[in-house]
Amino acid sequence: MAHSGTRSHADLWIETLFSAKAVGRGGIVRRNVTWVENEIGRDRFIAEVRRRGFHLVECGPQFIVICHKQGLRVIC
Template identity: 50%
Template sequence: MKDLPVPITPDRWVAHLFSARSAAEGGIVRRKVQDVDRILGRDRFLHEVRRRGFRVVENAGQFIIFCNREPVRIVL
């Protein structure tokens, strides 16, 4: 019988998200809204983004996190 993967904890999920190379370099990361809601919860997710001074937008079932403190402009 195949072993099931160990479920990720919310703390490990957050650490993994913000330690991604793109996040560490001030870039952009994205995650499925469904995964955020299931693993972490939207309130904690938004708290973690806000705590770092980042911005996040939601579109088509994805959260796009801008891992820097620069302003975000919707151009078109």
């Protein structure tokens, strides 16, 4: 458990991921599912994506985060 005033490994991991240039431009980021599960856990990752209003797709071994809050339409 992290002490007050310090950030946990999971918090730093999330901060690093969501500070990527692609996120700021409304682009996409992708991460290996197994890696995410080992680093911070699936539930925490989903909660962080949802909290930001982004979209999350799981495709094979990858999580794909679409970093904008506009509607999403799957074409095929």
